[in-house]
Amino acid sequence: MSSFKSIPGTFDILPDGQTSGGDSIAPSRVWQHVETVIRQVMALYGAEEIRTPILEPTELISRGIGQLTDIVSKEMFAFERGGTNYVLRPEVTAPVMRAYQQHHLDQRGGVQRLFYIGPCFRAERPQKGRYRQFHQFGLEIIGATDARADAETIACAVDVYRALGLNDFKIRLNSLGDAESRPRYKEALIAYIKPFSDQLSEVSRNRLESNPMRILDTKNEKERLLLKNAPLLVDFIDEESRLHHDEVKAHLSAIGLSYVDDPFLVRGLDYYSRTAFEIESESIGAQGSLAGGGRYDLLSVELGSKKVIPAVGFAAGMERLLMALEAAELVNIPFGRLDAFFVALGDEAMKWTFPVAHALRAAGIKVGYDLSGRSMKAQMREANRQQARQVIIVGDDELASGIAQVKDMDQSTQRSVPFDQLTNQLTDKE
Ligand code: HAM
Numbered sequence: 001m002s003s004f005k006s007i008p009g010t011f012d013i014l015p016d017g018q019t020s021g022g023d024s025i026a027p028s029r030v031w032q033h034v035e036t037v038i039r040q041v042m043a044l045y046g047a048e049e050i051r052t053p054i055l056e057p058t059e060l061i062s063r064g065i066g067q068l069t070d071i072v073s074k075e076m077f078a079f080e081r082g083g084t085n086y087v088l089r090p091e092v093t094a095p096v097m098r099a100y101q102q103h104h105l106d107q108r109g110g111v112q113r114l115f116y117i118g119p120c121f122r123a124e125r126p127q128k129g130r131y132r133q134f135h136q137f138g139l140e141i142i143g144a145t146d147a148r149a150d151a152e153t154i155a156c157a158v159d160v161y162r163a164l165g166l167n168d169f170k171i172r173l174n175s176l177g178d179a180e181s182r183p184r185y186k187e188a189l190i191a192y193i194k195p196f197s198d199q200l201s202e203v204s205r206n207r208l209e210s211n212p213m214r215i216l217d218t219k220n221e222k223e224r225l226l227l228k229n230a231p232l233l234v235d236f237i238d239e240e241s242r243l244h245h246d247e248v249k250a251h252l253s254a255i256g257l258s259y260v261d262d263p264f265l266v267r268g269l270d271y272y273s274r275t276a277f278e279i280e281s282e283s284i285g286a287q288g289s290l291a292g293g294g295r296y297d298l299l300s301v302e303l304g305s306k307k308v309i310p311a312v313g314f315a316a317g318m319e320r321l322l323m324a325l326e327a328a329e330l331v332n333i334p335f336g337r338l339d340a341f342f343v344a345l346g347d348e349a350m351k352w353t354f355p356v357a358h359a360l361r362a363a364g365i366k367v368g369y370d371l372s373g374r375s376m377k378a379q380m381r382e383a384n385r386q387q388a389r390q391v392i393i394v395g396d397d398e399l400a401s402g403i404a405q406v407k408d409m410d411q412s413t414q415r416s417v418p419f420d421q422l423t424n425q426l427t428d429k430e
Contacts (some may be wrong), residue, residue, distance in 0.1 A: 009124070009132030022126055025191040026322045026331060033333045034164065034321065035117055038137050041160045042062030043415055044337035045141055045152070052095040054119065054290035066270025075122040077132075086203035088121035089268070092315055097299050100309070107121060111143040117318070117333035129287030129320050138293070138315030145310040147244050150275040150295055151251035157291045158257060161321070165330040169281045169290060171257065176272050177237030177243035179298060184271075185236035186212050193231050201225060202424045203229045216264045219286075232263040241274050248275055283327040284320055291316030311367055340426055342369035343379040345395035352399060356422070366424050383409070390426065391399045 012399045013021035017027035043050070063073045066255040089095055096114055099105070100129055101427045105112050117137040124130050139156050141149045154171060161169060176182065189212050193200070197208055204215045204223060213233075218224060222430045234242070252259055259277075267276050276294035284290070293314030302310035325331045342357060350373065368386050370379045376393075383391045393405040406425070417425050 001234050007132065009126035009130075011131070011133075020125060021128075023319075023323070024326060025319075025335070026326065028275050029333050030331050031323075032321065034318065034325070035137075036269060038115075038117060039162055041156065041163050042115040042139065044159070045113055045115075045139065045156050047115040047156075050099060050116055052089070052092065052099050052116070054089055055086045056089050056095050056098070058087040060094055060098055060303065061090060063090070063273060064299055065096070066394055069268055069270055070120060071268060072215075074102040075124055078120045090122045091120055091315060092116050092118065092136060092138060093140060093269075093271070093296065093315065094299065094303070096313075097142070097309070098309065099140050099305055101303060101305055104311070106334075111149070113139065113141050115139045115175055117295050125286070128285050129317075129323060131319060131325075136315045136316060137347065137375045138313060139416035140311060140313035142309060142311040144312070145297070147247035149230070150244075150248045150312050150399065151255070151257075151310050153293055154252065154258060154259075154277055154279075155255060157293070157314045157316055160316070161279075161290070161324075164321070164325060166321075166324055166328060167323075168328065169279050169282055169428055171252075171259040171264050171277060171279050172262040172280055173249070173252075173259045173275070173277045174233070174262050175241055175248075175274050175295070176233060176266070176276050177241045178273055180187075181233070181241065182238040185231065185233050188231040188236065189215075191212065193226075196226055213266045214268070216266050217268075225347075227264070233266075235261050240352070244274050246415060267292060267294060271302065273297050276352055277314075279314075279316070281320070281324045284323045288321065289317075290320050290324060305386060327351040335387055337366070338368045338383075338386045338388040339366045340368075340390045341383035341386060342367070343376060343383065343393045344369060344390055344391070348396065348399055352394060356419070360423060360426060363423050363427060365423070392422065 004253060008021065011025050013025060013028050013031055017030055022286065034320045042231050049056050061076065067073065069089050076090060079086055100112065103427055115138065118135065119133055120136050121133050123132060126132060139153055141153060180191065193208060193215065197205055199221060201220055202328055204218055207214045216227060232344050266280060272294040274295040278289050279291040281290050282288060282290045291314050295312040297308055297310045299311065330352045340360065342353045344353045357369050360367045368388065370382060380391065391407040391409060398404050403420060404421050404422065405414055407414045
């Protein structure tokens, strides 16, 4: 056995599931099921899949997400090779906007709804619900300023959760205003915080100069108290953003989605303007953010576009969704059973099995057989492990007579089936 282990903060997704650093990692069939549901919901929204590379130019990410964010300043897996700077993508929004611009997707006409499912990488301290390689699914709606697009991204994330049976979550919503609102607000916020900056944690104190709005995000109770009377961004945002925000809220109400208007909600990425939101679940512990997103109308310009390409989207953590499903006992995807397992006794029978199994598979029957010439008992054990519905027993006698013994494992009955009727009988599964 190898002495190598997966890197902390990364994990294997196995057929039977496993635990990694105390977290349980769902079996691969559960991941597949969740991905299927995500694809079904995305189809309802007319969203099309986009797959972008894991490797992106470092500058795309640092410019897109913002130099002063934690993601760019501390958490990038970045390296240089032959004069090119690469980064393992920490998120997918900037790459999707890059692809949109690179391939002129606007020329397809109308608004583009693009969805993705795939791995992302952040060099964070691994803990429950926080990994270095994790998986996001998300939707980006590109080309629309309409507030319905903002409400739609939230509705889409919620529909995925509901389609999986999850109802226990909270939507927090805020508006960050336009590019001009924030500098004015930052100034007011710094002026408010400065007098008691010595009471702040070191992290928040460092943020005071670099990224003061992130202080609002603090989970530290003492700091929250200090911030109780802080100026609110809503009082600094421009009139159009305020109207837009009201429209988003009206659209959410029109579909019966309740939300909490949270003036303290700021996001860890700098590209947002106007709408910002998070979807949280209490069932998954300290890393309670299931999904986050918002409007990022100026990202296109930041990435070099001459014109503003309005866009809004969300991304959600697969691991956190799976944790929430597990906590609510909503994950019970049955093991994928084999239709039939061959128990072959002797060299001739083993040889005979291979083309017959191949033909059955071609007919759409899920078939397994032993590959290591084991005893009948061991082969039966393997049939049981794979939960085969039927076991086809073939030895010298069966080869001579052209009739196999077929055991129905659920009914515990056995019957004789001529070789030329195997396909017919096995296709008629029940
Ligand atoms: P984000 O809030 O950085 O937003 O990440 C979205 C979600 O990814 C989080 O709510 C969380 O569920 C999951 N996530 C983030 N980091 C980790 C981690 N280290 N381990 C496990 N799960 C994690 C974005 O990435 C934006 N691109 C969202 C967006 C899309 N905005 C507009 N469009």
